[in-house]
Amino acid sequence: MGDADITLRHLARRRPDDLVRAFVPEGRPVEVLGWIDSQVTNIERRLDKALRLRVDGEPRVLHVEFCFALRDDVPDRVFEYLGFLFAALRIEAPGEPVPPIESVAVVLSGRRRRLPATGQRRTAWPGRPFSGTHFRVDAVYQRTVGELRARGSVLWLVFAPLARNATADALREVVAEIHARAASAEERAELYAALLVMATVDPWGHNLRKELVMMVEDKEEGLLRRTPIIGELIIEAERRGELRGEQRGELRGEQRGELRGEQRGERRGEEKAIAELLGRLFARRIGRRPTAEEERSIVERARAIGPGEVEDALLDLEGEALIRWLAEPTRRS
Incomplete structure (x- = not known):
C-alpha cells in the first residue's frame, strides 16, 4: 500500500x-x-x-x-x-x-x-x-464519520476521508478535533499527514483532497509547509493548480515556473519525506539523528526494497546491528 x-x-x-x-x-x-x-x-x-x-x-x-x-x-x-x-x-x-x-x-x-x-x-x-x-x-x-469519531481516538479520525458520508464540513470538524486533541505539534503533523494520505485513497469519489489540504494549511497558518511529508503534498497541489490563488496567495512567476514539469523535483521531495519519517524512527531507536551517509542509505534502501521494508528493519534491529545493516551494500529485492 x-x-x-x-x-x-x-x-x-x-x-x-x-x-x-x-x-x-x-x-x-x-x-x-x-x-x-x-x-x-x-x-x-x-x-x-x-x-x-x-x-x-x-x-x-x-x-x-x-x-x-x-x-x-x-x-x-x-x-x-x-x-x-x-x-x-x-x-x-x-x-x-x-x-x-x-x-x-x-x-x-x-x-x-x-x-x-x-x-x-x-x-x-x-x-x-x-x-x-x-x-x-x-x-x-x-463506516460513517460519526462511527469513526465514536471510537473516541484521534487515531481513527484519520480514516474520516474514507467514510461513505465524508463531506467538507465533516472533515473541517475532524481537522479542528485533531488540532485540539493532539499531544504535540509533531503528533498533529503526523495525524494530518495520515489524513491527507487517506484522502488520496478516496474510495467513494468524494474528491475532497484539495479542500482538506486548504483546511489543514489554514488551521496551522503555514506551519505544515515546513513539515516535509505534508509540505510536499501542498506543493504538489499548488503545482496542479488545486489551490485557489485567493486562498493561498499568488505564487510568484518564478515559483510557478519552477513547479511546472519538475518531475525530478517531485521525486526528490518524495525521498525527502521518506527520509524525514524514517529518520525520526531511526532517532527514536538509536538516540540520535542519522548521519548524512546513514540517511542516504535509508533513502537508497527505500527506493530499492520499499519504505515498508526499511521501516521493518528500523523497528526490528537493535543498536549496532541497525547501524551495520545501513552500512552494508544495498541489495534489491
Whole structure:
C-alpha cells in the first residue's frame, strides 16, 4: 500500500491503546503489554503488526493487517502470518500455551456493497469439516464519520476521508478535533499527514483532497509547509493548480515556473519525506539523528526494497546491528 501502509503502521505504533480499544468488547478491561518481538522477526519482519494484551487479566494477542482492498490474497496473507506468529510465540515460551490470537483486516477501499464481517482461509479437503483460520474484517471505508469519531481516538479520525458520508464540513470538524486533541505539534503533523494520505485513497469519489489540504494549511497558518511529508503534498497541489490563488496567495512567476514539469523535483521531495519519517524512527531507536551517509542509505534502501521494508528493519534491529545493516551494500529485492 506504499505511503498508506507506512503511515498507518507508524501511527499504530505510536497509539497502540487506541488501536486495541476498537477491537476489544466494550467494558472489558484491557492492558497493552507491547508489540510482539521475537527470533522469528529475522524470518518474517511484519511481526510488529501483532500486540500482546491482557483482556480481563487473561493473555491475548491482536494481529492487525491494514489492507488497501479485501483482495483474494488477503486470506492467504493472514493465514501465512499467523503461522509465523504462532511459531514465534512457541519459541518465545517453550512448553507454555500459546495465547489466543485475534486477526483483524482493516480495509481502506473496495466494493460499495457491504463486505462480510469475517473472512476465512480454508485449508481442509472439500467436503471435510472446516480447518484453517477466520479473521475479522473492519471495512473502515464503509463506516460513517460519526462511527469513526465514536471510537473516541484521534487515531481513527484519520480514516474520516474514507467514510461513505465524508463531506467538507465533516472533515473541517475532524481537522479542528485533531488540532485540539493532539499531544504535540509533531503528533498533529503526523495525524494530518495520515489524513491527507487517506484522502488520496478516496474510495467513494468524494474528491475532497484539495479542500482538506486548504483546511489543514489554514488551521496551522503555514506551519505544515515546513513539515516535509505534508509540505510536499501542498506543493504538489499548488503545482496542479488545486489551490485557489485567493486562498493561498499568488505564487510568484518564478515559483510557478519552477513547479511546472519538475518531475525530478517531485521525486526528490518524495525521498525527502521518506527520509524525514524514517529518520525520526531511526532517532527514536538509536538516540540520535542519522548521519548524512546513514540517511542516504535509508533513502537508497527505500527506493530499492520499499519504505515498508526499511521501516521493518528500523523497528526490528537493535543498536549496532541497525547501524551495520545501513552500512552494508544495498541489495534489491
